[in-house]
Amino acid sequence: MNGTDPASPGHAVPVVAVLGTGTMGDAMGRNIASAGLGLRVWNRNRAVAEPLAEVGAVVCDTEAEACRGADIVLTALANERVVAEVMDEARDGLGDDTVWVQVCTVSPDGSRRLGDQAAGLGVSYVEAPVLGTKEPAVAGTLTILAASPQADARDRVRPVLDAVGTRTVWLDEVGRPSSLKLAYNAWVLTTVEGIAESLALAEALGVDPHLLIDVIDGSGLNSAYVQSKGPKMIDDDLDVPSFPLEAAAKDADLITDTARAAGLHLGIAEVVRERLRLAADAGLGRADVAATYRASRRTAA
Known part of the structure; x- marks a missing residue:
């Protein structure tokens, strides 16, 4: 272990175990x-968690070790399967009063399955997917969508949610935060693909793509996302991700699969899913989601 362990008896403030210290978990x-x-932290690759020792975190070798003595466990992992596996490995470190805060984007049914797992582990469960990418995570300005079957969990996790975000929206039952997150991300991915296609069209027609971003600015269709992602696409400044394309592709799968299960065929979302798959297959998975702009839109002659 590294850092100073605050999980000593009589310590007044909550102790939080963060499992998964990638971009979002680290922030x-x-x-x-x-x-x-x-703060106690664990990551499958310990070297990724080590830098958190500089802020006083106890860096642990196993999931159970990280959870031992923690009041709240926060999972910031890749997908439902990984979250479930990690929490099963952590079971020996979980206490009777532990609250599990699950921030990974999963399907509504996936979140309910994780809630059932929490019940089996004997811990309280807070579903808490977040809106925002790397920059708001670093700034602590995420929006959290939350629900819990335990009435007292809301107050217990408030210090943690207040630390990582500026707004928490509480919903009435588990599964609803994930549903709202997928609807939100459908708009995010539609926006990214829309920017990419508009820029590609401008360029193909001999129009300076910078001019397109300029005329959007100040219009009713302008947004901070357009003004952020558009110039990065044009300048090909896409290798350092705010939201990795491979994660966006996973979310696109969740969006379309969940929609189909609800009896919906989302035409735009299906196209976006395919565009992201093509970009990932082209080796762009670790780039920013806006790297979908690099995927060819040329038709065969």
Whole structure:
């Protein structure tokens, strides 16, 4: 272990175990530490978690070790399968009063399955997917969509949610936050693909694509996302991701599969899913989601 362990008896503030210290988990962990909460961290690749020792985190070798002595466990992992596996490995470190905060984007049914797993582990469950990517995660300005079957969990996790975000929207039952997150991400991915196609069309027609971004600015269709992603597409500044394309492709699968299960065929979302698959197959998975702009839109002659 590294850092100073705040999980000693009589410690007044909550101790939080963050399982998964990738881009989002690292940022959340740093904000949790900055808020004065105790912090224990684990990542499958320990070297990825080590930098959090500089903010006082206890870096642990196993999931169970990280959870031992923690009041709240926050999972910031890749997908439902990984989350379920990690929490099963953590079971020996979980206490009777542990609250599990699950922030990974999963399907509504997936979140309900994880809630059932929490019940089997004997811990409280808070479904808490977040709206925002790397920059708001670092700034601590995420929006959290939350629900819990345990009435007292809301107050218990408030210090953690306040540390990582500026707004928490509580919904009435597990599964609804994930449903709202998928609807939100459908708009995000539609916006990214729309920008990419508009820029590709401008360029193909001999129009300076910078001019397109300029005329959108100040119009009713303008947004911070257009002004952020558009120039990065034009300048090909896409290799350092705010939202990795491979994660966006996973979310696109969740969106379309969940829609189909609900009896919907989302035409735009299906096309976006295919565009992201093509970009991922072209080796762009680790780039920013806006790297979908690099995927060819040329038709055969």
